[in-house]
Amino acid sequence: MTVGPVATPLGSAETPSGKDEAYENFPVGSVLLPRAARPHVAVFYRYARAIDDIADNPGLSADEKVARLEGFARAVRGEGVDEAAYATGVRMRESLIASGVTTQHCLDLIDAFKQDAVKNRYEDWADLMRYCDRSAAPVGRYLIDLTGGTDGGYGSSDALCNALQVINHLQDLKDDFETMDRVYLPSDWMTEAGAEVAMLAGPRETSELRRVIDKCLDGVRGLMTDAHRLSGDVRSRRLAMEAAVIVRIADALVEKLAREDPIAGRVALSKPAYVGCTVRGVLSAIFG
Numbered sequence: 001m002t003v004g005p006v007a008t009p010l011g012s013a014e015t016p017s018g019k020d021e022a023y024e025n026f027p028v029g030s031v032l033l034p035r036a037a038r039p040h041v042a043v044f045y046r047y048a049r050a051i052d053d054i055a056d057n058p059g060l061s062a063d064e065k066v067a068r069l070e071g072f073a074r075a076v077r078g079e080g081v082d083e084a085a086y087a088t089g090v091r092m093r094e095s096l097i098a099s100g101v102t103t104q105h106c107l108d109l110i111d112a113f114k115q116d117a118v119k120n121r122y123e124d125w126a127d128l129m130r131y132c133d134r135s136a137a138p139v140g141r142y143l144i145d146l147t148g149g150t151d152g153g154y155g156s157s158d159a160l161c162n163a164l165q166v167i168n169h170l171q172d173l174k175d176d177f178e179t180m181d182r183v184y185l186p187s188d189w190m191t192e193a194g195a196e197v198a199m200l201a202g203p204r205e206t207s208e209l210r211r212v213i214d215k216c217l218d219g220v221r222g223l224m225t226d227a228h229r230l231s232g233d234v235r236s237r238r239l240a241m242e243a244a245v246i247v248r249i250a251d252a253l254v255e256k257l258a259r260e261d262p263i264a265g266r267v268a269l270s271k272p273a274y275v276g277c278t279v280r281g282v283l284s285a286i287f288g
Contacts, residue, residue, distance in 0.1 A: 014088060072086055072110060074089075116182070127186070160226075166219065205262070
């Protein structure tokens with residue numbers, strides 16, 4: 001079986017946003033990963049990007065989003081769909097069969113993105129983490145299963161993926177609010193700080209928003225304590241190197257978000273900083 005990216009056909013259920021690997025905070029399909037895994041990772045990324053774009057499309061109603069996402073779920077489960085409309089889902093199923101990875105990770109993503117279609121606010125940190133457990137953690141679990149498993153369970157991987165998700169939420173605070181009226185900041189922390197969601201549309205962060213952002217960053221730092229174990233948990237040496245790089249990228253982004261204003265502009269690493277994280281991560285994985 002040949003596994004690789006496919007073009008979006010006419011009549012597809014997909015609604016491409018134009019976001020690609022360059023948008024992500026982590027290397028997608030990196031050369032650090034085992035060669036045999038890379039084509040499957042490319043299919044998984046294409047699938048995850050396609051369903052995320054549907055959930056994030058402001059031009060679709062909630063019902064239409066859920067219907068299209070359920071079509072992808074049927075494609076992954078092999079229940080029969082319009083193969084032209086859901087070609088990426090069909091290809092994902094073929095990849096899962098070829099690699100022996102469970103469908104559950106792909107279905108968990110669908111479940112999270114269905115929630116995105118109908119839920120715009122989160123009560124507290126625990127509520128947000130329950131969402132991240134389905135919208136982010138499945139990515140790490142998929143990579144672990146694809147590359148040989150782990151001796152330490154999924155915990156450190158879940159922590160890293162959830163941390164990356166919150167980091168991405170903080171980077172996109174203003175855009176998420178203005179385009180989809182979606183706010184991932186815990187509502188109880190907003191109330192405690194005296195912050196209003198309308199502040200997200202301002203030209204710069206307020207002191208109230210900064211208090212909430214800092215509290216979220218403290219939560220991310222707690223997750224990163226567990227995430228630092230990941231390189232030692234996974235069995236694949238190449239995935240260990242990839243994980244070590246991503247851990248350093250996440251650490252760097254946390255400190256950058258602590259210093260800079262995500263309302264004034266998207267906070268991201270420069271290319272030299274990204275390269276530096278990559279080099280340090282690889283060396284730490286090689287030399288322990």
